[in-house]
Amino acid sequence: MNTSALKQHPFFISCPRNLEPLLLAELRELGIEGGNAEYLGVTVPLSQEDVYRVVYGSRLASRVLRPLGSFECYSSEELYSNAYAFNWSQLIQFGQTFKITATVSDSGITHSHYAALKLKDAIVDSLRDQYGERPNVDRDDPDIRIDLFLRRDQATISLYYSNGVLHRRGYRKQAVEAPIKENLAAALLRFSGWDKKQKLYDFFCGSGTLLLEAAMMATNTPAGFFRDVQGFETLPDFDAEVWEKVKSEMDSQIVPLPQDLIFGSDIDAKSIAAFRTNLLETPFADSIHLERSDFNQLKGPFEDAVVVTNPPYGVRLEQGEDAILHKLYESFGRFLKTQCPGGKACMVIPDEGLEKEIWFKPAKRLFFDNGGLEVHASLYTIRKDG
Ligand SMILES: C[S@@+](CC[C@H](N)C(=O)[O-])C[C@H]1O[C@@H](n2cnc3c(N)ncnc32)[C@H](O)[C@@H]1O
Structure with missing residues (x-):
């Protein structure tokens, strides 16, 4: 292994709101030490090997980002000039495509789309001035993804190590509503x-997301196992040897799914088909x-x-639908009991009103x-005694 693979760099691993402590706990299980749970993610130093383990193994992360630089940014001119000065040819090789994502809040620049456009212009101009040819943007399948996070006039530009958002596991070919x-x-x-040993049921399973995630957890199947690409393969620092090692170590932990562990049902034929x-x-x-x-027809216990x-x-429920929903939660409460x-x-x-129909007090x-x-x-x- 190349020794640079052991060198650590700061990363930001994003996740949905309020999942930060769960993400930190998951990172510990993936062998990652240090780091802090912050708003919408965890900041943590990672080696190349760690990054591959997180991108391939994290079930909770949304994106894995390596910050490239931060600067104060009150206007689009400041965004353009700071971004233009960055050495983009270190990251985006001649002929590679790229894509920008941007999030903007509480700042002089108010529109994320506009901020993304300005950053794109700066990158295109900077690379054209170096390569003599402008690079192309590819919105669907770029080689390199760049993120701009602008909050309270502080801009952070980061490089994605994940192939966009990580919740796309690669197994969802058909979705249902919601x-x-x-x-x-x-x-x-x-x-x-x-x-992972107790029997698990989803009585409103829809297209099966909860149960497929459960099956992956019970079998130690890495979260990225069904993905065609992980996202870091096209980066300039990609180390195929380290990736091969991480993948084979993690894949070697996979075990078969026990029978009689996971059960799903749903009233809707289309959902079951999906x-x-x-x-x-x-x-x-x-x-x-x-x-x-229908869960009401199932014979327990x-x-x-x-x-x-x-x-x-x-x-935005139609008239009468609200009452139907209340009835459904009430019957489901009785079914559980x-x-x-x-x-x-x-x-x-979805709301406190429906929660009241359930009868029990939640523990958490x-x-x-x-x-x-x-x-x-x-x-x-x-x-047990009702
Ligand atoms: C919010 S969706 C579940 C989505 C699912 N978690 C997924 O990821 O695809 C709710 C599901 O409840 C099902 N449903 C509605 N009423 C039901 C009932 N009485 N018994 C069983 N399933 C029902 C619907 O068909 C729908 O698939």
């Missing part, structure tokens, strides 16, 4: 305390039990089980954003 993001699903499984399609992308097709059913689920919720004694349930709940709650809505997950302990 699928949960894969990294949120993984966070809920961790939050539920599921030990789940089956997604399952075929994985080796779990014969081991996850799947049934099309499902004793000592862990239920992790994301029931339907509505945004009567059919799942001695177990635990972790449920995504985790607030997060799901598809632009603030929701929370509640964790219930279901007593």
Whole structure:
């Protein structure tokens, strides 16, 4: 191994809001020491080997970024001149394509799209002046991804080591309405305390995100296992030998999925069909039990089980739909109490009103954003004696 692979650099690993402590705990399990949980992510020094382990192994991270530089930035001229001065040819080789993402808040520059455009102009002009030819932007499959984070007039430009956002695992070929993001699903499984040996149920499984994440966890399948590319392969510092070592070490931990561990059901035939399609992308097709059913029709008891689920919720509900939703949560509360004694349930709940229908008091709650809505997950302990 090349010794530069051991040298550490500061990284920012982003994640959804309120998942920062869970991400830090996950990084420890991946063998990463140090680092601090901050707003929307963890700042941590990583070696090349660590970076590959995090990109390939983290189930909770959204993006893995290496900050290239920070500067005060009150105007688009300042953004352009600071970015132009950077040595881009060190990062973007002749003929490579790139893409910019930008987030802007509380700053003189108010539009992220405009900020991204200014940064793109600076990079294009700087490289054209060095190479004599302008590089191309590729929005879908760039070689290099650059991120701009502008907050309170402080700009940070970073280089992606992940292939865009990490919640794209590569197994989702068909989605249904309102699928949960894969990294949120993984966070809920961790939050539920599921030990990977207890039977796990999702009675509103939709396209199966929670259960596919559970299967990956139970089998030690790395989060990036089904992805065609990880994102760091086109970077100038890519070290194929180190990547090969990390991948073979992590892949060697994979074990088969036990039968009778993971169960899913959903009332909707299209959702079950989408789940089956997604399952075929994985080796779990014969081991996850799947049934099309209204939860009310299921015959328990499902004793000592862990239920992790994301029931339907509505945004801008039509008249009457709100009452239907309340009824559904109320019946599901009764179902948990009567059919799942001695177990635990972790449920995504869109608002306090619906939570009241469940009867039990949650032991813990985790607030997060799901598809632009603030929701929370509640964790219930279901007593055997009702
Ligand atoms: C928010 S979606 C779940 C999405 C899923 N977590 C995913 O990632 O694809 C809610 C699901 O509940 C299902 N559903 C609604 N009413 C149901 C009922 N009475 N019994 C079982 N499933 C139901 C819907 O068909 C839908 O797939």
